[in-house]
Amino acid sequence: MSKQPIGFFDSGVGGTSIWKEVISLLPHENSIYLADSRNAPYGEKSAEEILALSVKNTEKLLELHCKLIVVACNTATTNAIDFLRKTYPIPFIGIEPAIKPAALSSKSKTIGILATKGTLSSALFARTSSLYASDLNVIEVIGTGLVERIEKGLINTTETRELLQTYLDPMIAENMDYLVLGCSHYPYLIPILKELLPEEVQIIDSGRAVALQTRKILESNSLLNTSKEKGSHSLYTNASVETLVHLTQDVVSKKEVGYLDF
Numbered sequence: 001m002s003k004q005p006i007g008f009f010d011s012g013v014g015g016t017s018i019w020k021e022v023i024s025l026l027p028h029e030n031s032i033y034l035a036d037s038r039n040a041p042y043g044e045k046s047a048e049e050i051l052a053l054s055v056k057n058t059e060k061l062l063e064l065h066c067k068l069i070v071v072a073c074n075t076a077t078t079n080a081i082d083f084l085r086k087t088y089p090i091p092f093i094g095i096e097p098a099i100k101p102a103a104l105s106s107k108s109k110t111i112g113i114l115a116t117k118g119t120l121s122s123a124l125f126a127r128t129s130s131l132y133a134s135d136l137n138v139i140e141v142i143g144t145g146l147v148e149r150i151e152k153g154l155i156n157t158t159e160t161r162e163l164l165q166t167y168l169d170p171m172i173a174e175n176m177d178y179l180v181l182g183c184s185h186y187p188y189l190i191p192i193l194k195e196l197l198p199e200e201v202q203i204i205d206s207g208r209a210v211a212l213q214t215r216k217i218l219e220s221n222s223l224l225n226t227s228k229e230k231g232s233h234s235l236y237t238n239a240s241v242e243t244l245v246h247l248t249q250d251v252v253s254k255k256e257v258g259y260l261d262f
Contacts, residue, residue, distance in 0.1 A: 002225045005030040005234075006214065007066030009057035012040035012151045013237070013244050014185025015072025018095060020251060021207035022070065022214050029218075029231045032064050033072075034262060037239035041147035042075040043116020043183070050118060054080035058088060060262045067223050070214060071095065074115060074182050074206075078122035091217050095206045096128060097182035102204050103132040106178050110137040112171035115182025117142045125182075139174055141167045143183065150185045153243040156192065164189065165196055172198065181205040188247065236260035 006029050008019050013035050023031055034057050036042075042050050054076045061069055070093045071077045071084070077094035084092050097119065102111045111133065119125055120140050129138060149160050171179065179201055181187060187205045194203070218224040225231070235257045237244045245257045 001067050002223055003030065003227060004065050004067040005032045007032050007034070007061030007064065007069040008072045009034040009036060009054075009061060009069070009076070010073040010184055011042035011053075011075065012037040012147065012185065013247050014147065014150060014183060014188065016235070016244070016247050017187040017205070018070060018072040018184050018207050018210050020248075021211040023231060023233065023251070025211040026215055026218070026225075027231060028225050028227050028229060030225065031231060031233045032061060032066060033233070033235040034060060034260070035235070035237035035239075035244055036262075037151055037237050037244075040151050041116060042073060043118040043142075043147065045118060047079050047118075047122075050076060050079040051083060054084060056262065058084055062088065062090070066090070068093065068214070068218060068221075070210065072184050072210075074184060075118035075122075078119050078124040091221055091223075093210060093214050093217060095184060095210050096124060097180045098204045098206050098209065099128050099180060100132045102178035102180050103136055105202070106136060108175050108177040109135070110139065110174050110176045111178040111180060112139045112141065112168075112176040113180045113182050114141050114143050114167060114186060116147065117144075119182050137174060139171045139176060141171065143167055143186065146189070147183065147185045150188055151243060153246055155188055160189075161192055161196065164192060168193075168196055172201075177201055179203050234258070236262070238262055
């Protein structure tokens with residue numbers, strides 16, 4: 001079973017930011033990635049819709065014999081992971097906004113969180129925020145429109161920069177020193193964010209922490225691939241492959257990216 005792939009799913013291409021961290025840390029693991037771009041963004045959908053989509057993606061990855069599933073989507077994690085863990089017999093790794101490290105490190109006691117509506121309104125996010133940031137000034141901003149622009153490959157554009165600036169301005173005005181990215185699409189905006197933010201603002205995303213947790217869970221379940229061969233990867237989207245190819249061409253060849261109806 002150890003040679004079976006790690007499965008990943010997200011509401012589109014953004015979760016490849018998480019996927020890249022995992023396969024970088026675990027180069028011998030095989031992987032399958034599902035970009036549910038046809039249904040992006042999840043952040044504007046109801047909790048019931050998000051759960052149904054998460055179940056659909058999980059069952060497709062199980063059909064493809066995945067040994068562990070990384071829910072590479074903040075919105076899906078915060079709305080569905082408890083159900084997935086109770087329902088299916090394999091381990092699940094979730095991602096959620098990295099509030100804890102930001103809260104523990106903040107000197108100004110003000111942190112910004114840029115996330116989707118679905119993540120910010122979830123019970124899991126409320127619990128985490130209450131646990132680690134109850135004594136901080138937490139500025140929550142919904143990044144409306146950002147996922148759609150990233151899905152279309154419209155990242156380094158004037159319109160995207162202007163939209164980002166409107167979301168950052170209220171956080172900057174409150175003297176935040178940490179910006180938490182609460183959507184796996186958003187790390188692709190980091191180069192622009194660094195240009196728009198004051199130098200002292202630190203940006204935190206969940207990628208490295210998810211990779212470390214994935215390794216830990218594989219080890220504890222005796223699922224780590226002990227092969228010394230480089231892992232093989234298959235990335236699928238149920239929409240246009242163009243953006244998925246573009247965002248992963250630094251890691252995999254075009255032939256490893258394709259269309260799948262799921």
